[in-house]
Amino acid sequence: AQSVTQLDSHVSVSEGTPVLLRCNYSSSYSPSLFWYVQHPNKGLQLLLKYTSAATLVKGINGFEAEFKKSETSFHLTKPSAHMSDAAEYFCVVSKGLTGGGNKLTFGTGTQLKVEL
Amino acid sequence: DAGVIQSPRHEVTEMGQEVTLRCKPISGHDYLFWYRQTMMRGLELLIYFNNNVPIDDSGMPEDRFSAKMPNASFSTLKIQPSEPRDSAVYFCASSLGDFSGNTIYFGEGSWLTVV
Numbered sequence: 631a632q633s634v635t636q637l638d639s640h641v642s643v644s645e646g647t648p649v650l651l652r653c654n655y656s657s658s659y660s661p662s663l664f665w666y667v668q669h670p671n672k673g674l675q676l677l678l679k680y681t682s683a684a685t686l687v688k689g690i691n692g693f694e695a696e697f698k699k700s701e702t703s704f705h706l707t708k709p710s711a712h713m714s715d716a717a718e719y720f721c722v723v724s725k726g727l728t729g730g731g732n733k734l735t736f737g738t739g740t741q742l743k744v745e746l
Numbered sequence: 747d748a749g750v751i752q753s754p755r756h757e758v759t760e761m762g763q764e765v766t767l768r769c770k771p772i773s774g775h776d777y778l779f780w781y782r783q784t785m786m787r788g789l790e791l792l793i794y795f796n797n798n799v800p801i802d803d804s805g806m807p808e809d810r811f812s813a814k815m816p817n818a819s820f821s822t823l824k825i826q827p828s829e830p831r832d833s834a835v836y837f838c839a840s841s842l843g844d845f846s847g848n849t850i851y852f853g854e855g856s857w858l859t860v861v
Binding site for chain 2: 661662664666671672673674675676679680681682720724725732733734736737738739
């Protein structure tokens with residue numbers, strides 16, 4: 631079975647400072663990993679995904695994440711936070727097999743607050 | 747593309763009433779998923795379909811919940827009778843193919859409140 635653990639339920643940063651949202655995963659298979667963002671009262675939007683290609687993955691809005699197998703981590707970063715980044719972020723793992731292979735398991739979410 | 751379309755966006759209903767949530771997946775996608783989001787349990791997969799056929803409904807909480815996909819462009823999630831603990835956001839999502847790295851696209855959700 632696969633799972634993800636988001637290490638912080640809330641993160642607060644100042645506008646213009648770096649963002650780090652931490653995620654550790656557990657998977658019996660070679661995982662696919664995703665970060666989704668949910669703005670208030672909105673649906674889930676894909677930020678980026680890792681699918682066993684390059685370990686450093688770049689996404690939308692300046693976000694990126696690095697897959698580290700030795701640390702079983704997939705942390706999300708952004709060099710400079712913007713007020714519009716305030717949202718909830720979900721780390722997600724997908725079962726690494728074909729045949730039902732895109733069943734997602736969500737982390738509990740990290741609420742990002744950006745202050746002036 | 748219009749994306750995954752869900753209706754209604756918001757619904758308030760009384761306990762005991764039937765609730766029907768609707769979803770139109772992205773055209774050409776062969777997988778459709780229903781997820782539920784609550785404060786207590788986060789995001790949970792309820793059921794998913796492949797080519798209109800239900801594949802795994804192990805996440806459906808009770809017999810009060812049922813889902814159908816009569817054709818490739820429409821699915822419903824029905825709750826009958828509804829209870830206050832069913833209050834949640836229900837997301838429909840779709841994807842193409844079953845490779846684990848395929849992107850799953852979510853609708854904007856149906857906010858359900860049962861009073």
